[in-house]
Amino acid sequence: MNDEKGSKFSRRSFLKGLGSSAIGTAVVSTGLVKTDPAEAYSPETSGAARAQKALNLKVNGKHYKVEVEHRNTLAEVLRDQVGLTGTKIGCDRGECGACTVIIDGRNMYSCSQLAVWMEGKEILTIEGLAKGDKLDPLQEAFIEHDGPQCGFCTSGQIMSGKALLMKNPKPNEAQARRGLSGNLCRCGNYNREVAAVLAVAAKAR
Amino acid sequence: MAQAPREFSVVGKPIPRIDAYERVTGQAQYTGDIQLPGMLYARVLRSQHPHAKIVSIDTSKAEKLPGVKAIVHHENAKVPWSSGGQTHQRFIFNNPVRYVGDPVAAVAATDRHIAEDALKLIEVKYEKIPHVLDANEALRPDAPKITPNGNLSVGKGSASAPIEESWGDVDKGFSEADRIFEDTYISKHVNNAQMERRVSIAKWDAGKLTVFASTQGVSNARTDIAKDFGLPLSKVRIVCKYMGGGFGNKNQAQDYDYMAAVLAKVAGQPVKLEFTREDDYIGMHGRWASEQRYKIGVKKDGTITAVSLDAVTNMGAYRKSSGNLSGTDFYNIPNFKKVVLPVHTNTVVAANYRAPSYPQSVFGFASFLDQIAHEMGINPVDMFMRNRIQKYKSKTPFTSNFLEQCILEGSKRIGWQEKWHKAGAMGGQKKHGIGMALGGYPFRPGLGAATIRLNPDGTAHVLVGVSDIGTGAKSTMAIIAAEALGIPLNQIQLTNGDTDVTPYSVGESGSRSTSFTGPAVIAAAEDVRRQVFNRAAGQMKVKAEELDLRDGEVFVKVDPSQKMPLERIVRNAGELIGRATTNPAFKDVEGKSFSAHFAEVEVDAITGHVKITRYVAAHDSGTIINRLPAESQIKGGVTQGIGMAFSEELIIDKVTGIPINPNYRDAKVPTHLEVPEVEVIFIEHIDPFGTFGGKVVGEPPITAAVATIANAIFNATAKRIKELPITPDKILQARQV
Numbered sequence: 001m002n003d004e005k006g007s008k009f010s011r012r013s014f015l016k017g018l019g020s021s022a023i024g025t026a027v028v029s030t031g032l033v034k035t036d037p038a039e040a041y042s043p044e045t046s047g048a049a050r051a052q053k054a055l056n057l058k059v060n061g062k063h064y065k066v067e068v069e070h071r072n073t074l075a076e077v078l079r080d081q082v083g084l085t086g087t088k089i090g091c092d093r094g095e096c097g098a099c100t101v102i103i104d105g106r107n108m109y110s111c112s113q114l115a116v117w118m119e120g121k122e123i124l125t126i127e128g129l130a131k132g133d134k135l136d137p138l139q140e141a142f143i144e145h146d147g148p149q150c151g152f153c154t155s156g157q158i159m160s161g162k163a164l165l166m167k168n169p170k171p172n173e174a175q176a177r178r179g180l181s182g183n184l185c186r187c188g189n190y191n192r193e194v195a196a197v198l199a200v201a202a203k204a205r
Numbered sequence: 206m207a208q209a210p211r212e213f214s215v216v217g218k219p220i221p222r223i224d225a226y227e228r229v230t231g232q233a234q235y236t237g238d239i240q241l242p243g244m245l246y247a248r249v250l251r252s253q254h255p256h257a258k259i260v261s262i263d264t265s266k267a268e269k270l271p272g273v274k275a276i277v278h279h280e281n282a283k284v285p286w287s288s289g290g291q292t293h294q295r296f297i298f299n300n301p302v303r304y305v306g307d308p309v310a311a312v313a314a315t316d317r318h319i320a321e322d323a324l325k326l327i328e329v330k331y332e333k334i335p336h337v338l339d340a341n342e343a344l345r346p347d348a349p350k351i352t353p354n355g356n357l358s359v360g361k362g363s364a365s366a367p368i369e370e371s372w373g374d375v376d377k378g379f380s381e382a383d384r385i386f387e388d389t390y391i392s393k394h395v396n397n398a399q400m401e402r403r404v405s406i407a408k409w410d411a412g413k414l415t416v417f418a419s420t421q422g423v424s425n426a427r428t429d430i431a432k433d434f435g436l437p438l439s440k441v442r443i444v445c446k447y448m449g450g451g452f453g454n455k456n457q458a459q460d461y462d463y464m465a466a467v468l469a470k471v472a473g474q475p476v477k478l479e480f481t482r483e484d485d486y487i488g489m490h491g492r493w494a495s496e497q498r499y500k501i502g503v504k505k506d507g508t509i510t511a512v513s514l515d516a517v518t519n520m521g522a523y524r525k526s527s528g529n530l531s532g533t534d535f536y537n538i539p540n541f542k543k544v545v546l547p548v549h550t551n552t553v554v555a556a557n558y559r560a561p562s563y564p565q566s567v568f569g570f571a572s573f574l575d576q577i578a579h580e581m582g583i584n585p586v587d588m589f590m591r592n593r594i595q596k597y598k599s600k601t602p603f604t605s606n607f608l609e610q611c612i613l614e615g616s617k618r619i620g621w622q623e624k625w626h627k628a629g630a631m632g633g634q635k636k637h638g639i640g641m642a643l644g645g646y647p648f649r650p651g652l653g654a655a656t657i658r659l660n661p662d663g664t665a666h667v668l669v670g671v672s673d674i675g676t677g678a679k680s681t682m683a684i685i686a687a688e689a690l691g692i693p694l695n696q697i698q699l700t701n702g703d704t705d706v707t708p709y710s711v712g713e714s715g716s717r718s719t720s721f722t723g724p725a726v727i728a729a730a731e732d733v734r735r736q737v738f739n740r741a742a743g744q745m746k747v748k749a750e751e752l753d754l755r756d757g758e759v760f761v762k763v764d765p766s767q768k769m770p771l772e773r774i775v776r777n778a779g780e781l782i783g784r785a786t787t788n789p790a791f792k793d794v795e796g797k798s799f800s801a802h803f804a805e806v807e808v809d810a811i812t813g814h815v816k817i818t819r820y821v822a823a824h825d826s827g828t829i830i831n832r833l834p835a836e837s838q839i840k841g842g843v844t845q846g847i848g849m850a851f852s853e854e855l856i857i858d859k860v861t862g863i864p865i866n867p868n869y870r871d872a873k874v875p876t877h878l879e880v881p882e883v884e885v886i887f888i889e890h891i892d893p894f895g896t897f898g899g900k901v902v903g904e905p906p907i908t909a910a911v912a913t914i915a916n917a918i919f920n921a922t923a924k925r926i927k928e929l930p931i932t933p934d935k936i937l938q939a940r941q942v
Contacts, residue, residue, distance in 0.1 A: 069318070071318060072318075076317075079238070080240075083240075084231070085231070085234070085235075085237075085238035086230065086231015086232065087231070088235070088237075088400070088401070088449070089237075089402075090400045090401070090402065090482070090869075091402075091482040091868065091869055092481065092482060093482065093868065095482075095868060095869040095870045096400065096482075096869050098400055125231070126229075126230065126231035127230070127231050129230075130230060135226075135229070135230070139229040139230060142225075142229045143221045143222075143225040143226065143229055144221060146221065146222070146225075146833045146834055146836075146837045147229065148222070148225065148228040148229060148675075149450075149675035149676070149677075149834070149837055149838075149841060150399070150400065150401070150448060150449045150450035150674060150675030151228035151229075151233055151447065151449070151675065152235065152399075152400035152401045152449030152450060153400045154228055154229060155231050158229060177877045177878060178877075178878070180877045181876050181877040181878050183877070184400065184869060184874060184876060185400070185844075185877075186397075186398050186399050186400050186450055186452075186845070186874060187400075187450055187675050187837075187841045187844075188840060188841030188842065188843065188844025188845050188847075188875070188880065189837055189840065189841055189844075190840075190844060190875075190876075190877045190880045191840050191880070191882055191883060192837055192840070193877075194877065
């Protein structure tokens, strides 16, 4: 524990006020189980002293200079450093699609892309879809067709839908479903999200 | 309760959510999107043992990691976590740990990766204790005791007690039956799996705790936190503006809110504590698994004479909710006896998930009723129609009951009479099936509060405590306010979800926002309208009672040409504020929303794969306040039911007690590819006790979905799968009946 922090606050006095009660703690030294070995993490390679790499990110047509660690994903750099929090992280393991952004024209899970891979790439996020006050037609369709329930997957659904429409402006229903199928919606609003994509497609016909 | 007008001006139309723009542009700020200066990031270390004493925790290596600012565990943070009320009290860190996933420690650091690194440097010595994972085994006298009371969970008091309910005389009912059937149905633990992982941000300012929580109920979260931290309510502020789903597992305050608060206090800096997706699957709760043993007596024509249900529900290591089973709620059962044993095991906690006690037991009971219809040669639609509930417990009337119309309209829409066939009667590889079941959810009124401020320009500001977990509750409240005030919806601003600013709300759980807070919004509107009319009466030289307000204009009812803009009246007053706290109650009536669901499936006889080809959901929820999100709610509930029917189950390793599939991919939530178009029918009417005639919408749609699909699969295959989820291997291995 960092000393200067520890001295600011007496844990004992704090916890006294919490109405705590004793929990039995019989000490028997059997069944020792270690979590992962500590050896892999030394203060030199881990923690706040880790090496940073300067990176030039191009997001929604603007350039951002950021300092990242190799382990930082694009999703976390967009959210924590660039300040574009419209991209959500639902699983952080490439399953749910809430973090979907468009990279060089393709919809991709930004939680599964390292930020250091992004030099020289064009990244489009939900914040970059509207032209000033003018919403993208797919955003308008999402409003009209009640695309978001809780809204947490919505950015990803829209970005996958947008990537599909960029490649194929007139998808049929099966193609729309396939195009969005990497994006989970636990509110179960799949009918609405597909309807919104098809509404934009219908206008393109 | 407010008198419902016959003609609505805003209510009942399909209106886009008032915050839809923010939600489609990425501007909606969810809890995890909030960044505070100096904020630390926290992660949780969890037990890898299903039952063990913590002998020691050595955090010295973790503390040396640069960037680590605070580490808390059971020795230095003995904070009780008693939210949920019905529980045996637990702490945010427990010793012994009682399931794989029980929190052991939490670390706050300058970056989330450092916090994760630090977890790996904490050395914990455990002493293993014998464990029990199976609910039936847990009830044996020699089973390891998970609580001092044993493994039968405590009831409302402090003693272990089953949930018991009965009326009529079941022995007499069974003696009157022509046939008696007995069978057992099984459901599994299913996680709520909302898209937003659990996240909480806590900060302390001069002894005042602010928690930006991802909670379904800011008021209840404040009460829980204040009680458990020993703080006055005035020193706790809970804020939740946008919320990424919960479906019942973000009710009130949860342990991660507490952990963030303790870490923030220790570190002297704001702390954001975020669960990983795996944490979310194992560290909170899902729907309780159940074993349901039914005995059903019926007359020759299929009329039920008696039902007994003996059941065991697996609540996991801690009790947070009822553990009840309510699937019999939609049937007329003259003689009934139910005994449910909520049992503790050394597994992930089970508690509220959308209509907590319903879909698993609707699956059991409606599957069994469908089976009985088959064995007696009765068409299922006749069986369900004959036995549908008409009065609560066969005696108390409902505020309204359009279940019959749900069955009629739904069966007509899907073409039941033309399409139904005897089970397994269709040849070929892709076998057609059609099935149905009944569902719904209790509707009851209760305590609500609202404030409405009329601005000098004639616009209004509505303040309500409700969360909006995706149901559209904010929009619903704004629509109710617009309707009740007589002011256009686009001139209403709404502030929600901040205990320092907004009045009390029960929280968005139990489908209660509209029925609890809705009446308060109407009453607050009436309060401020009275003030407007009293002021206008003098200026317009009429009596206040002669005035009405619509489209932002005050006018004389008998002569609408005598009118005055609202803003002129309010401008002179500075502002006008309407307030109301309402607490309506039912007397000699019961409330319920009802539904009848219908599905057609195609079962591949070679692969066991099931495709839903059509789905019709007919609902009686009274007046539909806002058709657009209401239909989305129905579609969403059915979608979650599809997951529960086909694939979802948290699987616990039978030896180690470790959950082996705590993630979206392996727990198999439905995707775009499995979900058909869900056709929604609302049997609309004005419920005399509803908010503008509206009952409840959010929870009913999941209740009947699982059983509906199961019955359609039976109709296709003549195979009755009695254990969820209904996977292809179960279908292939089952024998035809």
